[in-house]
Amino acid sequence: MPTDPFRSQSFNGVDDILIVGGGLAGLFCALKLAPRPVTVLAAAPIGQGASSAWAQGGIAAAMSPGDTVDRHVADTLAAGAGIVDEAMARMMVAEGPARIEDLLRYGVPFDRDLEGKLLLSREAAHSERRIVRVRGDMAGRAIMEALIAAVRATPSIRVLEGYAVEDLLREGPSITGVVARAHGGRAKVRVAFAARAVVLCSGGVGHLYAVTTNPHEACGQGVGMAARAGAIIADPEFVQFHPTAIDLGRDPAPLATEALRGDGAQLINRDGHRFMLDLHPDGELAPRDVVARGVFAEVAAGRGAFLDCRTAIGAHFADLFPTVHASCLSAGLDPATMPIPVVPAAHYHMGGVLTDASGRTSVDGLWAAGEVASTGVHGANRLASNSLLEAVVFAARIADALSGTLPAPSARGPGWPAGESDDPVTPVDSTALGTLRQLMSAHVGVIRNKDGLISAIRALQALERRTPRLRFANILTTAKMMAAAALAREESRGGHYRSDCPEPRAAWQHRSLLTLAEAETILADAAESRAA
Structure with missing residues (x-):
C-alpha cells in the first residue's frame, strides 16, 4: 500500500522540496539534500520503475592514470555530432570523480582490481578505459540497491511509493506543487501536494516506441507535463536506439x-x-x-x-x-x-526539459535532472555511460542550488484531495498508447523522412481528438514535440536520421529549443500541407 501522504514528518504543513521519480537522479538528489526535508513521489516502489536500475554498462569517469578531463570531453563532443554544450560537458566530466566517491560512500560496490583500485573498462566511442562497473553488467542494479538503502535510512527523506504524478500545479509564473494518484495511478481520487520546489526526475521516453529497453513507466509524461506548463523543451528529436x-x-x-x-x-x-x-x-x-x-x-x-x-x-x-x-x-x-x-530498441532520449547548469528549467519553481532533462551534455548522440554520470552530477548541483532560501508556497498541507476523475491509469497499455507506439516506431524511429513524419503527425492529432485523458495528454504531448522537432530538422545528425536529408547541414549545427505553442504551429502547418 502507498505511504499515507497526510502523515506528518515535521514538514511544517508543507513539503519543502518535492522530487518526482524514484530513479538514480531523484534518490541521489534527495540524499545530497539531507538533512533538508524532501519528499520523493514514485509511481512504483523506488528503483523498480526506473531505467537506472537496468543500466548495465556503468558510469563513465576520467579516473585512470592515463585519462584526463580533456580526453573525456573530446570523446563526448565527438559522439554528440557537433551540438554538445562544451561548457556543460566539461563541468560534468570534471565533477564526475567526486560523484563516484559519493556513490562509494553510499555503499556502491564498484569492481576493483587486486590492488583495491577501481577496475575500469572501455565502451564504444571512448578513447580510454573509464567505465566504472559492478560485476560486469550489474552497475545499475547495484547502484540503485545502495541508494535505496541509504534513502530508507535517512530521516529527512519521506518516500511515497505508488503515487503517479500527472500534473504540475502553477500559481502565476511559478510551479507550486503537483497532482498525483495513489495505487500506481489507478486511484480515482487525486491528491495535490504543495512544495517550495519541484524537482522532476521522471525518466525518459522509451515506452513511446514499440520496441524499447526501458520500463513501462518511461513514457515521456514528465516532458509532457513540463511542456504543458510552459517549459522550453530542448532537442526532443534526438533519440538513441x-x-x-x-x-x-x-x-x-x-x-x-x-x-x-x-x-x-x-x-x-x-x-x-x-x-x-x-x-x-x-x-x-x-x-x-x-x-x-x-x-x-x-x-x-x-x-x-x-x-x-x-x-x-x-x-x-x-x-x-x-x-x-x-x-x-x-x-x-x-x-x-x-x-x-x-x-x-529505443533506449535513451538526449532531449528533454531544458535546464541550466544548476538544473533550473525555464519555469520558476521547476527543476529537472536525469533523462527527463536536457542539459546539452549529450548533443545529438549520447556517449555510452555518460547518462548515469549526468544524473548524479546534475542531481548534486540541484541540491547545492536548493540549499539557499526558497519562496514560500501557498498555505496548504502536505497533501489534500484534488477531486475525482474517471481517467485512472491501467497497468497495461491502452489501445491508444499501443497505436501511438507503433506510429512512433514506424515514422519517428531509427530512420525518418518527411512523408512519414507528416503521416505520424496527422495520426497523433487524430489520437488527441479521440483520447482526452490527462495521462495520455502528457504522453501525446511528448510524442508531438518529438515529431515536430524531427520534421523541422531537415538534416541527419546523431540519433536523428532523415533518409530524405541524409547528411548534416551547417545551418542546423545547433540545439532545438521549442515550446509547446511553437510545436503546435509546426504540427498545424504540416497537417495543412498534407491535406493540400
Missing part, C-alpha cells in the same frame, strides 16, 4: 550491454558476415547511431543481426555478464555457444 537489444519478442526488450562489444563481441548477419566493418572503420565500436542503423538495415533486409560472443567471451560469459546470460538462458539460448539475435 540501442543497437543490441536481445530480440526475444519481450516488452521491454532485454539489453545486450555495449560492454560485450567493448570486450570483443562481433556483429554478424545470418550468413556470418561481419557487416559493421563495411559501414565504419571502428566496426562494432562505432557510435551507437551508426551501429543501430547497421543492425536495422540487416534486420529489414531479412538477413538478421546477431551478436557473436563465442570467441571473445565464450565460457566466461556467465561470470562476466550474468544479467545478459540470464536473459538469454530464459529463452533457451546459450550465449557462450550461440549468437544472440539483436534488434535496435
Whole structure:
C-alpha cells in the first residue's frame, strides 16, 4: 500500500522540496539534500520503475592514470555530432570523480582490481578505459540497491511509493506543487501536494516506441507535463536506439550491454558476415547511431543481426555478464555457444526539459535532472555511460542550488484531495498508447523522412481528438514535440536520421529549443500541407 501522504514528518504543513521519480537522479538528489526535508513521489516502489536500475554498462569517469578531463570531453563532443554544450560537458566530466566517491560512500560496490583500485573498462566511442562497473553488467542494479538503502535510512527523506504524478500545479509564473494518484495511478481520487520546489526526475521516453529497453513507466509524461506548463523543451528529436537489444519478442526488450562489444563481441548477419566493418572503420565500436542503423538495415533486409560472443567471451560469459546470460538462458539460448539475435530498441532520449547548469528549467519553481532533462551534455548522440554520470552530477548541483532560501508556497498541507476523475491509469497499455507506439516506431524511429513524419503527425492529432485523458495528454504531448522537432530538422545528425536529408547541414549545427505553442504551429502547418 502507498505511504499515507497526510502523515506528518515535521514538514511544517508543507513539503519543502518535492522530487518526482524514484530513479538514480531523484534518490541521489534527495540524499545530497539531507538533512533538508524532501519528499520523493514514485509511481512504483523506488528503483523498480526506473531505467537506472537496468543500466548495465556503468558510469563513465576520467579516473585512470592515463585519462584526463580533456580526453573525456573530446570523446563526448565527438559522439554528440557537433551540438554538445562544451561548457556543460566539461563541468560534468570534471565533477564526475567526486560523484563516484559519493556513490562509494553510499555503499556502491564498484569492481576493483587486486590492488583495491577501481577496475575500469572501455565502451564504444571512448578513447580510454573509464567505465566504472559492478560485476560486469550489474552497475545499475547495484547502484540503485545502495541508494535505496541509504534513502530508507535517512530521516529527512519521506518516500511515497505508488503515487503517479500527472500534473504540475502553477500559481502565476511559478510551479507550486503537483497532482498525483495513489495505487500506481489507478486511484480515482487525486491528491495535490504543495512544495517550495519541484524537482522532476521522471525518466525518459522509451515506452513511446514499440520496441524499447526501458520500463513501462518511461513514457515521456514528465516532458509532457513540463511542456504543458510552459517549459522550453530542448532537442526532443534526438533519440538513441540501442543497437543490441536481445530480440526475444519481450516488452521491454532485454539489453545486450555495449560492454560485450567493448570486450570483443562481433556483429554478424545470418550468413556470418561481419557487416559493421563495411559501414565504419571502428566496426562494432562505432557510435551507437551508426551501429543501430547497421543492425536495422540487416534486420529489414531479412538477413538478421546477431551478436557473436563465442570467441571473445565464450565460457566466461556467465561470470562476466550474468544479467545478459540470464536473459538469454530464459529463452533457451546459450550465449557462450550461440549468437544472440539483436534488434535496435529505443533506449535513451538526449532531449528533454531544458535546464541550466544548476538544473533550473525555464519555469520558476521547476527543476529537472536525469533523462527527463536536457542539459546539452549529450548533443545529438549520447556517449555510452555518460547518462548515469549526468544524473548524479546534475542531481548534486540541484541540491547545492536548493540549499539557499526558497519562496514560500501557498498555505496548504502536505497533501489534500484534488477531486475525482474517471481517467485512472491501467497497468497495461491502452489501445491508444499501443497505436501511438507503433506510429512512433514506424515514422519517428531509427530512420525518418518527411512523408512519414507528416503521416505520424496527422495520426497523433487524430489520437488527441479521440483520447482526452490527462495521462495520455502528457504522453501525446511528448510524442508531438518529438515529431515536430524531427520534421523541422531537415538534416541527419546523431540519433536523428532523415533518409530524405541524409547528411548534416551547417545551418542546423545547433540545439532545438521549442515550446509547446511553437510545436503546435509546426504540427498545424504540416497537417495543412498534407491535406493540400
